[in-house]
Amino acid sequence: MTLLSVNVNKVAVLRNSRGGFDPDPVHAAQVAIASGCHGITVHPRPDQRHIRVEDVARIGAVLDGVEYNLEGNPFAPARGSYPGFVELVRSVRPAQATLVPDGDGQITSDHGFDLHRDADRLRPLIAELKALGCRVSLFMDAGTAGIERAADIGADRIELYTGPFAQAFAAGDAARELAACVASAGQARAAGLGVNAGHDLNQHNLGALVRAIPFLDEVSIGHALFGEALYEGLAATVGNYLAILKGD
Numbered sequence: 001m002t003l004l005s006v007n008v009n010k011v012a013v014l015r016n017s018r019g020g021f022d023p024d025p026v027h028a029a030q031v032a033i034a035s036g037c038h039g040i041t042v043h044p045r046p047d048q049r050h051i052r053v054e055d056v057a058r059i060g061a062v063l064d065g066v067e068y069n070l071e072g073n074p075f076a077p078a079r080g081s082y083p084g085f086v087e088l089v090r091s092v093r094p095a096q097a098t099l100v101p102d103g104d105g106q107i108t109s110d111h112g113f114d115l116h117r118d119a120d121r122l123r124p125l126i127a128e129l130k131a132l133g134c135r136v137s138l139f140m141d142a143g144t145a146g147i148e149r150a151a152d153i154g155a156d157r158i159e160l161y162t163g164p165f166a167q168a169f170a171a172g173d174a175a176r177e178l179a180a181c182v183a184s185a186g187q188a189r190a191a192g193l194g195v196n197a198g199h200d201l202n203q204h205n206l207g208a209l210v211r212a213i214p215f216l217d218e219v220s221i222g223h224a225l226f227g228e229a230l231y232e233g234l235a236a237t238v239g240n241y242l243a244i245l246k247g248d
């Protein structure tokens, strides 16, 4: 069964909007874990627009045995109290580090790595993160040629960027983007890589993705999940996602 990692970034957005302590992403993580999710994901960004450096350790302290997935751009420089992605990984030793080539000016993640450009500088970073005990996943666009190179430079998994698939699904025309996801997942698997997926997944489009790629290891979902939880409640929403992943 494909595992569910709940991304709590958006709880921190709401908390930061008033400058206080609530809603606390730690509490959201605890409720998601109690509801049966298999992991928690955070994406601390150098501008700390949502998850802050102190949240990373606080969330890491309440995982209660589920996996911690830390996302970030390993090339982004330290800024203020943000120590840099590798230093954050060193401090909390998450089960998985997902490398995402985001620039600070982006409103959200919107592309994966270009391994023709980035492979040589990713290789030593991946080795350093693996030496810290992490599984390393690379955020990759579906349909990328040469996706198997991720294995050559030491990555354990790729994470398929599913934003284009989600957009096409919402427009009622997902076939081409879904086929790209299926093809890239198959190439990655054939290269010995694990396959994760994430970005803009929701209760409407997730079933089609996991039926098309039944060997997906993990999906990480946050934005839509917390939007839906506003109306359904967090525990029930997590339960809905688990039911979709179980094929209910």
Ligand SMILES: CC(=O)[C@@H](O)[C@H](O)COP(=O)(O)O
Pocket: 007, 009, 010, 042, 043, 071, 100, 107, 108, 109, 139, 198, 199, 200, 220, 222
């Ligand atoms: C890599 C990815 O697609 C998401 O995990 C990312 O965390 C979204 O970032 P925001 O929550 O800042 O939009």
Ligand SMILES: NCC(=O)COP(=O)(O)O
Pocket: 007, 041, 159, 197, 198, 199, 200, 201, 220, 221, 222, 223, 224, 225
């Ligand atoms: N890696 C994807 C993730 O963690 C959450 O993405 P989204 O569901 O917030 O778009």
